[in-house]
Amino acid sequence: MTGNTKVWRAPLAGLASVAMIATMGVAASTANAATDYVYPGVTVTLDANGGSFTNSSYTTADGKSDVSKDQKTVTLTDYQNKNVDGYSYADGVFKNDLYGVFGLDANIQWDAQQSRAFSGWYTEKSGGQAVDPTTALADGTTLYAHWSVGATGNSDESEQVVKLDTKGEVVYASDPDGLANVVDATNFEVRLADGDTLADWELPSKDAAVNHVVPTWENASSAKAGDTLAVKQNEGATVSIKRTAVAPDAGAQYDLYKDGVAVNTTKASYDFDVLTGTALSEYQAVTSGTNKKLANAWQLTYGGKTSDYEFGTAFPSDAKDVVLEVKGGQQSTVVRVHKWAKTETEDTLLRYFVPRGQSFQSTFGKTLDEVSRPNTSFLGWYSYTDKDSNGQQTNDNYFDPNLIQKNDEVEKNGTPSVFDFTTTLNGEGIDLYAGYKNDARFTTITLDPNYSGADKISVKIYAGKKIGEQLPTVTRDGYTLTGWYTDPVTNVASQLDTDKKATTNPDYPAAGSIWYARWTADSKDNSQLNGLLNNLSRFYV
Numbered sequence: 001m002t003g004n005t006k007v008w009r010a011p012l013a014g015l016a017s018v019a020m021i022a023t024m025g026v027a028a029s030t031a032n033a034a035t036d037y038v039y040p041g042v043t044v045t046l047d048a049n050g051g052s053f054t055n056s057s058y059t060t061a062d063g064k065s066d067v068s069k070d071q072k073t074v075t076l077t078d079y080q081n082k083n084v085d086g087y088s089y090a091d092g093v094f095k096n097d098l099y100g101v102f103g104l105d106a107n108i109q110w111d112a113q114q115s116r117a118f119s120g121w122y123t124e125k126s127g128g129q130a131v132d133p134t135t136a137l138a139d140g141t142t143l144y145a146h147w148s149v150g151a152t153g154n155s156d157e158s159e160q161v162v163k164l165d166t167k168g169e170v171v172y173a174s175d176p177d178g179l180a181n182v183v184d185a186t187n188f189e190v191r192l193a194d195g196d197t198l199a200d201w202e203l204p205s206k207d208a209a210v211n212h213v214v215p216t217w218e219n220a221s222s223a224k225a226g227d228t229l230a231v232k233q234n235e236g237a238t239v240s241i242k243r244t245a246v247a248p249d250a251g252a253q254y255d256l257y258k259d260g261v262a263v264n265t266t267k268a269s270y271d272f273d274v275l276t277g278t279a280l281s282e283y284q285a286v287t288s289g290t291n292k293k294l295a296n297a298w299q300l301t302y303g304g305k306t307s308d309y310e311f312g313t314a315f316p317s318d319a320k321d322v323v324l325e326v327k328g329g330q331q332s333t334v335v336r337v338h339k340w341a342k343t344e345t346e347d348t349l350l351r352y353f354v355p356r357g358q359s360f361q362s363t364f365g366k367t368l369d370e371v372s373r374p375n376t377s378f379l380g381w382y383s384y385t386d387k388d389s390n391g392q393q394t395n396d397n398y399f400d401p402n403l404i405q406k407n408d409e410v411e412k413n414g415t416p417s418v419f420d421f422t423t424t425l426n427g428e429g430i431d432l433y434a435g436y437k438n439d440a441r442f443t444t445i446t447l448d449p450n451y452s453g454a455d456k457i458s459v460k461i462y463a464g465k466k467i468g469e470q471l472p473t474v475t476r477d478g479y480t481l482t483g484w485y486t487d488p489v490t491n492v493a494s495q496l497d498t499d500k501k502a503t504t505n506p507d508y509p510a511a512g513s514i515w516y517a518r519w520t521a522d523s524k525d526n527s528q529l530n531g532l533l534n535n536l537s538r539f540y541v
């Protein structure tokens with residue numbers, strides 16, 4: 001063997017330490033790795049408003065919770081568990097937690113004697129209506145507990161609930177607050193504090209019987225604890241819309257839609273009560289298949305009389321038992337409405353039908369409504385087959401699977417063009433998508449300064465922004481930072497490109513990754529350098 005045979009050997013303890021550090025770095029990176037870049041979350045504060053939460057921690061379904069030390073408030077953060085095509089986002093809905101966890105009498109109390117009972121979550125400290133548990137809450141919302149007074153002798157506050165006399169006409173479709181006792185769906189009682197008003201979601205609204213009666217709740221806004229609120233029985237008509245058409249379109253099967261949602265696609269008829277003189281303009285009947293014939297000719301039968309009927313006009317005032325049957329239809333274009341994602345589930349996809357050769361505007365007399373969504377601003381409705389404002393590319397290139405506008409595409413190419421609702425429609429169907437603007441998706445990475453006594457730094461990195469501009473300034477006395485690397489010591493580590501913009505698909509930097517600082521010692525005098533060289537030479541053999 002020729003040449004220099006001396007090699008530098010680190011002390012065994014040093015080698016072990018280096019190996020351990022490297023292994024720990026890899027393990028930590030793996031253990032803490034996030035699965036994806038995410039959109040901003042939704043955090044709300046629950047204020048017990050004079051009461052307190054009974055536990056220091058809770059198991060939740062919709063979000064992670066943090067109870068304050070004095071147990072007077074809870075911070076509830078959406079889990080971002082709404083996942084569409086690999087993209088996670090927070091929807092701001094805490095349906096299971098708001099009342100099912102933090103509204104239980106065992107979990108929130110006024111005092112040890114329970115002299116007051118929890119009566120709902122409100123947006124103000126006093127007054128107003130209880131927040132519906134299915135409401136999408138905006139980031140930063142604070143909700144306040146309200147309290148109805150319990151039994152206190154013969155005073156005006158001896159009752160804490162409003163009793164509902166349904167007269168057997170209405171029921172709850174389901175218990176609106178789950179296991180909480182704000183609404184007693186069995187005994188038809190609602191807790192209500194002084195100065196508060198009953199909310200629609202707290203009242204039963206499902207018609208219990210098809211019997212020429214349309215039940216409504218009146219004077220609900222003036223009801224107070226101790227009152228009995230009786231449902232009003234309004235005289236009406238019973239309507240039966242038959243699924244099978246009569247001549248000249250005899251035998252054709254028509255599915256029934258109400259406000260874009262299918263309400264009958266299998267039963268022989270759809271039966272319900274309506275107020276006398278009602279016009280059924282919110283309904284559409286259409287055949288399945290590619291032709292999608294939209295019913296445009298009807299016959300009405302009541303009292304032994306049959307006549308042609310123009311759908312959407314009021315029934316005769318003396319009609320009590322009305323039968324509606326389709327006589328014929330015309331080809332239509334289905335407008336499929338996507339409010340939340342490019343790929344909608346059947347329970348969220350809406351369908352409206354427009355006669356071919358007509359427009360949505362001329363058929364319904366309006367455009368689609370705007371949509372409210374947490375952490376976003378609504379941009380408009382878009383057809384993904386339309387070209388952008390520059391006529392260069394189709395609109396679908398500007399939106400991600402959650403219908404969030406891609407800001408980098410807008411910067412490079414232009415803006416997507418909103419749909420014109422006066423456009424004449426032909427063909428089988430068209431898909432319209434809501435468009436939203438949101439802050440860029442972000443991930444959290446960890447910076448390890450990589451020297452004794454230095455704490456790790458958690459940093460949010462937003463997609464589409466230059467990485468270096470998002471990093472904090474990290475210093476070390478006597479050293480200059482040379483860069484951030486995927487490994488603390490080895491030469492095979494990759495360096496973080498701080499001049500690059502953070503990206504998704506592929507993710508860069510990787511979601512949840514850990515980056516270690518590398519340092520170069522600043523200039524020292526020759527005596528210090530010679531001393532260092534002498535120390536190093538001892539490890540040559």
